[in-house]
Amino acid sequence: MKQLLLAILLCWNTLALAEVDVQVDHAWVREAPPGARMMAAYMTLINRGEEDITLVDVNSPAFRMVMLHKSAMVDGMARMSHVDKLDIPAGASVALEPGSYHLMMPAPDTRLVSGDKVEFILEFADESQLRVEAEVRKAP
Numbered sequence: 183m184k185q186l187l188l189a190i191l192l193c194w195n196t197l198a199l200a201e202v203d204v205q206v207d208h209a210w211v212r213e214a215p216p217g218a219r220m221m222a223a224y225m226t227l228i229n230r231g232e233e234d235i236t237l238v239d240v241n242s243p244a245f246r247m248v249m250l251h252k253s254a255m256v257d258g259m260a261r262m263s264h265v266d267k268l269d270i271p272a273g274a275s276v277a278l279e280p281g282s283y284h285l286m287m288p289a290p291d292t293r294l295v296s297g298d299k300v301e302f303i304l305e306f307a308d309e310s311q312l313r314v315e316a317e318v319r320k321a322p
């Protein structure tokens with residue numbers, strides 16, 4: 183936890199403070215069972231601006247890496263694929279939710295449980311960044 187806090191403090195100074203027209207709602211990380219290798223996170227991205235915005239990268243001090251995935255049913259089977267970027271059209275919202283887009287991360291050595299909070303840093307094509315706090319929760 184101390185390391186996590188330090189990482190957050192170190193990141194704080196390096197972040198661009200450019201205005202981002204994206205608002206994030208309902209950010210949460212699905213609690214994974216003990217021994218699980220991967221975890222998933224979900225959130226809703228709302229573009230309140232006049233221009234389309236593209237999400238190009240996500241990082242988190244709590245995870246070694248964060249991948250953007252999309253789940254879809256292919257021939258009756260759930261499949262996941264990597265997504266390079268995610269467009270959020272002006273005035274629209276895009277939901278990262280179970281069965282669709284999601285963030286996928288290798289589970290950290292210290293298990294995250296319900297109530298823990300982690301940060302994600304969203305990076306957009308215009309180089310603006312947005313910090314998002316997500317709470318770990320059990321799947322609804």
Ligand SMILES: [Cu+2]
Pocket residue numbers: 251252262284285286
């Ligand atoms: Cu995935």
